[in-house]
Every structure is written in structure tokens, then in C-alpha cells.
Amino acid sequence: xxxxxxxxxxxxxxxxxxxxxxxxxxxxxxxxxxxxxxxxxxxxxxxxxxxxxxxxxxxxxxxxxxxxxxxxxxxxxxxxxxxxxxxxxxxxxxxxxxxxxxxxxxxxxxxxx
Amino acid sequence: xxxxxxxxxxxxxxxxxxxxxxxxxxxxxxxxxxxxxxxxxxxxxxxxxxxxxxxxxxxxxxxxxxxxxxxxxxxxxxxxxxxxxxxxxxxxxxxxxxxxxxxxxxxxxxxxxxxx
Numbered sequence: 001x002x003x004x005x006x007x008x009x010x011x012x013x014x015x016x017x018x019x020x021x022x023x024x025x026x027x028x029x030x031x032x033x034x035x036x037x038x039x040x041x042x043x044x045x046x047x048x049x050x051x052x053x054x055x056x057x058x059x060x061x062x063x064x065x066x067x068x069x070x071x072x073x074x075x076x077x078x079x080x081x082x083x084x085x086x087x088x089x090x091x092x093x094x095x096x097x098x099x100x101x102x103x104x105x106x107x108x109x110x111x112x113x
Numbered sequence: 114x115x116x117x118x119x120x121x122x123x124x125x126x127x128x129x130x131x132x133x134x135x136x137x138x139x140x141x142x143x144x145x146x147x148x149x150x151x152x153x154x155x156x157x158x159x160x161x162x163x164x165x166x167x168x169x170x171x172x173x174x175x176x177x178x179x180x181x182x183x184x185x186x187x188x189x190x191x192x193x194x195x196x197x198x199x200x201x202x203x204x205x206x207x208x209x210x211x212x213x214x215x216x217x218x219x220x221x222x223x224x225x226x227x228x229x
Binding site for chain 1 (some may be wrong): 117139144146150153154156157161171203205207209216217218219220221222223
């Protein structure tokens, strides 16, 4: 049972465009929502994360939007660049369970020059 | 990634063979994890360990076992490998320290395992 569902599975965007990846979760006990970025041949690395006490978090060109009532959160990449081409994973965890993360299925982003 | 190393990086084995994947870390973290990555399925947790004496099953532990030899070393074993265990395997670590760093997992470069 996939507790965190991610879409789309793949995404192609032109350079300078906006990339949007969506995730939905089921467990209302989740209280930490990170996004991980993975380049080919590498392990995933933390990109940006949000806690449910805020609706948006921005770091440079990357923004997480969080909708607690809808149990959804999304990653927006503004002014997408070819160097952003990677696989992106959303995840969720519960504070009382330590650092256990439940990951979404992943989105392969390609930014064309 | 250099703080978390995995060996081997690639391995081809045959059905029924026992195989061990090793993970070492120099980050000084107590918590270590083993994940499996399959296309379209994301990362699935196999086992995790919050300290040397603590081992816990994850979502997909059947067919796998682990050993936490020291704070810095966490090994994953496939007792009798089967073709559907062909996947990319990742080790990760985390630090239950300050709230700012809590929950951040640091991944190794992965081991690509093929079971024929």
C-alpha cells in the first residue's frame, strides 16, 4: 500500500519553464514532508522540506506548497534549468517514529535546453 | 556521498547464491537504513537500525537480513538471491540531533544488484 502517491511519473519541461510535481498522502499523522533529488548514478539528496505548520516554503528556485486539508503537497521549480534534470522523490515521516521516511514513486524530470 | 560508502557498486550473481552488501559511514550517525529502488516504485525501506543493538524490519524485509557490526557499519544480506531481488540498493544514515538536522537522511551511491 503506497501511503504517498506521486505524479507525474515523468515530466518534460523547456528551459525557463516551471516544473510542478505533486504528492498526496493518506496518513494524517505525517508531520514532515521532504523532497529528495537524485542524479543518475548517485544516491538521493535532500532538496527542501516543509512541516505542516506552514503552507509554503521557498529556497531559491524551489518552492514547496502544502495543503493540509487536502493532504497534498507539491514541488515547484521556477526557471527550470537543464541541470535540474533528475529524479525527484517526495516523502513523509512521523516525528514519533524517528526518521523513518515513506517515499513516493518518483518523478523523472527532463529540462530541455 | 563520500561520507557514506557502499560496496560493491555493482554485482551480478546467480539464483540461490548468498550475497552481502556492505555500508560504511564516517558521519558518526547512529541511525542507518537499507532501501531498495525499483523503477516506478520509489524507495522502499528494507531494514533500519537506530543504534548497534536496535534492528527493525521495514516495509519489505522478507528474503533479506541485516547485521549492524558497529556504529559505522550496516550490512544487508540476501540469503538465497532470486531474480526479483534485482534492483538498486541504497544505504542511508541520519542523525537524531537538533530539530534542524533531524529526519535528513544521507544516502550512499548505491549498489546495482542483478540476480540471474
